[in-house]
Amino acid sequence: MVSAANRVNVRLSGSGGQGIALAATVLAEAALSSELYATMLQEHGPEARGGATRADLSLSLYPIANPQFQVPDLCLVLSDKAWTRFGERLVGQKDVGLVVDVDRVGLVDVSGPERESIIALPFEEAAKVRIGAKVVTNMICAASLARLIEAISVESLSEVAERRSPPAFKEKNRQAIKLGWQMMDEYLDAHAPSWRLSGNQVGRLARVADNGGGVDKEGVAGSALSA
Amino acid sequence: MxxxxxxxxxxxxxxxxxxxxxxxxxxxxxxxxxxxxxxxxxxxxxxxxxxxxxxxxxxxxxxxxxxxxxxxxxxxxxxxxxxxxxxxxxxxxxxxxxxxxxxxxxxxxxxxxxxxxxxxxxxxxxxxxxxxxxxxxxxxxxxxxxxxxxxxxxxxxxxxxxxxxxxxxxxxxxxxxxxxxxxxxxxGSRPRPTQPPGASFEPYRANEALVAPLPDFGRGYRFHVTGLMHDERGFPTTDTSIVAALLERLEKKVQVVTELVEPESYLMDDANLVIVSYGITGRTAKAAVDVLRSKGVKAGLWRPRLLWPVQDGLLKEALAKAEAVVVVEMNRGQWAREVERVAHNDALLHPLLKAGGAVITTEEVIDHALEVADGLPAAASRRVPLAEAVSWTEGKNQARMVVPASTTAKIGATEVDIEKKVGGE
The missing domain is CATH 3.40.50.970 (Thiamin diphosphate (ThDP)-binding fold, Pyr/PP domains)
Known part of the structure; x- marks a missing residue:
């Protein structure tokens, strides 16, 4: 497995219609405005219209040579079908983080020994109860992932989500981003996840973002590519 | 951005x-x-x-x-x-x-x-x-x-x-x-006629660049557009010398493209294992080159941005020092044939080909190139036939497509039967 430092591979999975691709797109756009390189691939087959589907997002300090990856560093799962197809095989894998919607993914064995490596949060419930719109679940998830990845700021994410929203949903999406970030923040305060993203890419990406973005991009020693 | x-x-x-x-x-x-x-x-x-x-x-x-x-x-x-x-x-x-x-x-x-x-x-x-x-x-x-x-x-x-x-x-x-x-x-821009509309206008008379001027329809120029071979006035012709000249001009005029589109050369200066790939596999191969270099293989990537016409001169130059050439493409060996045509005889040609819908991954390119690199000194003039290079499946550990022996036998028997029949008549 080729694994280059300075790159984070995130798989967002769920059922067609849950807004997986849009969440990945918003994260990728926010990454661009945080001076990172980003690629996003989504499935275009019939799965995107109801079955288990996914969007693969890569973030890197360097131009990304190969946008595809086999094993993600971080995987979001929003449905049982997606759990069977994408999530289950990642349980217990070293350096792979799993984030699931606790109400939508009933197949997760919460009593299993690998339970600690899975972050289970009520994303859809939060969208319904606290924002009053199930449709913003994907934005809550995007913000939660961004909080984990650290390299993308909540402000840039919020800006992208708002820009992409129809007028009637701008405020709700802004709230969703805030809520998603907060949910993961609170989770991380209370739990120390047992996994880390491989190669500590996240920390390095984040530090660069803090230092004013891509200033170092060209100057950083090492490979000019991120495999 | x-x-x-x-x-x-x-x-x-x-x-x-x-x-x-x-x-x-x-x-x-x-x-x-x-x-x-x-x-x-x-x-x-x-x-x-x-x-x-x-x-x-x-x-x-x-x-x-x-x-x-x-x-x-x-x-x-x-x-x-x-x-x-x-x-x-x-x-x-x-x-x-x-x-x-x-x-x-x-x-x-x-x-x-x-x-x-x-x-x-x-x-x-x-x-x-x-x-x-x-x-x-x-x-x-x-x-x-x-x-x-x-x-x-x-x-x-x-x-x-x-x-x-x-x-x-x-x-x-x-x-x-x-x-x-x-x-x-x-x-770019279309070459336009320099003369006013009129009977003497010859719509297919080429300029120095072998391109004929093209007026827009409705601007007064009258000309015939046809899929038949035609002379410079646009009239159909079967005059073989005119037809040959037309075909030659059309072929020659596009050759300039080979000078206008630059291929990407990555770590090619000292490369003795040259990977040739384009499109998405050009990217997975590029990532592989980095890894191969870290393992001590002098790998380089030559990625054409122009597939037709083939930049024979540039490709020949890129392969001049290559001891091994790996063509990576997601088909049964299409552009690999062009590389085979252009490559010098001593280079080891070892394509990595895969049809079936899966992208050839960086890992697959690395594994393949390492195998090729291992055989380098001994294999100076070995050429791998394209048919042997094709991988039907995602990884070599998976089952390859195999024609069951019984099927072969059946086909064989049928052939014999037909032959017998024909012979009997």
């Missing part, structure tokens, strides 16, 4: 290059090009037409082009097949146009949403007769934008159809892209 799909970048590039007419019939994985053109063209005073099929689409594009518009269509393999007749027509009648083929798995309806590089030979030989095709092969969203612009420049200035070929992954991938306004010189 904007985050858009390869297909959207294609549409943006077309608009930036002055495209004002698009006709197409939606087909995965190219549909987003039509979708984006439908959105963009009205804002730029252009026309979008959804035709009843791909033949009508390219027909409409050719009509629009003769009327003076920069025009484009986009499709995928099945539609590209249907367009072949008009592509040949556009070539012989010298009608500028851009045809985008976002490749999916074929033959036939094949794999609508999985990638392939299976239309490479079709881009050159899909239409009957001798034809010098021009085909560009971008491998990133940025390159889709840039090369679509260049495709218009070439099509317009050379009066010829230009194909932009990329695979489903490049078409659907989202990536950051700078939508820079093109240099006016790069978008």
């Amino acid at each position: 904007r985050l858009i799909q390869g297909n959207e970048a294609c549409a943006e590039g077309a608009i930036a290059a002055g495209c004002r007419f698009f006709a197409g019939y939606p087909i995965s994985p190219s549909s987003e090009i039509a979708e984006a053109m439908a959105r963009l063209l009205p804002k730029h005073g252009g026309v979008f037409l959804q035709a009843e099929d791909e033949m009508a689409s390219l027909g409409a594009v050719l009509g629009a082009s003769l009327g003076g518009a920069r025009a484009m269509t986009a499709t995928s393999g099945p539609g590209f097949s249907l367009m072949q007749e008009h592509i040949g027509y556009a070539y012989l009648a010298e009608i500028p146009c851009v045809v985008v083929d976002v490749m999916r798995g074929g033959p036939s309806t094949g794999l609508p949403t999985l990638p392939s590089q299976g239309d490479v030979m079709q881009a050159q030989w899909g239409s009957h007769g001798d034809r010098a095709a021009v085909a560009l092969a971008p491998s990133s969203v940025q390159e889709v934008y840039d090369l679509t612009i260049q495709a218009f420049g070439l099509a317009e200035s050379l009066r010829t159809p230009v194909t932009v070929l990329f695979d489903e992954v490049v078409g659907h991938m989202r990536e950051g892209v700078e939508l820079n306004s093109p240099d006016p010189r790069s978008i």
Whole structure:
């Protein structure tokens, strides 16, 4: 497995219609405005219209040579079908983080020994109860992932989500981003996840973002590519 | 910097290059090009037409082009097949146009949403007769934008159809892209007649660049557009010397393209193992080169952005010092044949080929190249036949496609039976 430092591979999975691709797109756009390189691939087959589907997002300090990856560093799962197809095989894998919607993914064995490596949060419930719109679940998830990845700021994410929203949903999406970030923040305060993203890419990406973005991009020693 | 799909970048590039007419019939994985053109063209005073099929689409594009518009269509393999007749027509009648083929798995309806590089030979030989095709092969969203612009420049200035070929992954991938306004010189222009309309106008008399001036329909110039061989006045002819001269001119005029499109050379200076790949596999191979270098293999990448005509000179130069050449492509060995033709005899040719819808991964390229590198000193003149190089499956650990012995026997028996029968008569 080729694994280059300075790159984070995130798989967002769920059922067609849950807004997986849009969440990945918003994260990728926010990454661009945080001076990172980003690629996003989504499935275009019939799965995107109801079955288990996914969007693969890569973030890197360097131009990304190969946008595809086999094993993600971080995987979001929003449905049982997606759990069977994408999530289950990642349980217990070293350096792979799993984030699931606790109400939508009933197949997760919460009593299993690998339970600690899975972050289970009520994303859809939060969208319904606290924002009053199930449709913003994907934005809550995007913000939660961004909080984990650290390299993308909540402000840039919020800006992208708002820009992409129809007028009637701008405020709700802004709230969703805030809520998603907060949910993961609170989770991380209370739990120390047992996994880390491989190669500590996240920390390095984040530090660069803090230092004013891509200033170092060209100057950083090492490979000019991120495999 | 904007985050858009390869297909959207294609549409943006077309608009930036002055495209004002698009006709197409939606087909995965190219549909987003039509979708984006439908959105963009009205804002730029252009026309979008959804035709009843791909033949009508390219027909409409050719009509629009003769009327003076920069025009484009986009499709995928099945539609590209249907367009072949008009592509040949556009070539012989010298009608500028851009045809985008976002490749999916074929033959036939094949794999609508999985990638392939299976239309490479079709881009050159899909239409009957001798034809010098021009085909560009971008491998990133940025390159889709840039090369679509260049495709218009070439099509317009050379009066010829230009194909932009990329695979489903490049078409659907989202990536950051700078939508820079093109240099006016790069978008080219049609040579125009210098004389006023009149009986002495010879529409197919070429200039020094071997390109004939093209007036727009409706500007007073009267000329005949035909798929028959024609003389400089545009009248059909069967005069073999005129026909031979016409075919020679059409072929020669596009050769300049080989000097205008730059291949990417990556760590090629001291490379003795050269990977040749284009499109999405050009990227997975590039990542492999980095890893191979870290393992002490002197690997380099030569990635053509122009597939047709083949840049024989540049390719020969790139392979001059190569002890081994690895062609990586997602088909059964199409461009590999061109590399085989151009490579010097002593180089070890060891293609990595895979058809079936899965992208050849960086890991696969690394494994393959390491194997090849291991055999280097001893294998100076070994050539691997393309048929042996083809991998049907995703990884070598998986089952290969095997024809059961019983089937072979049955086929054998049938053959014998037929022979006997024929012999008996």
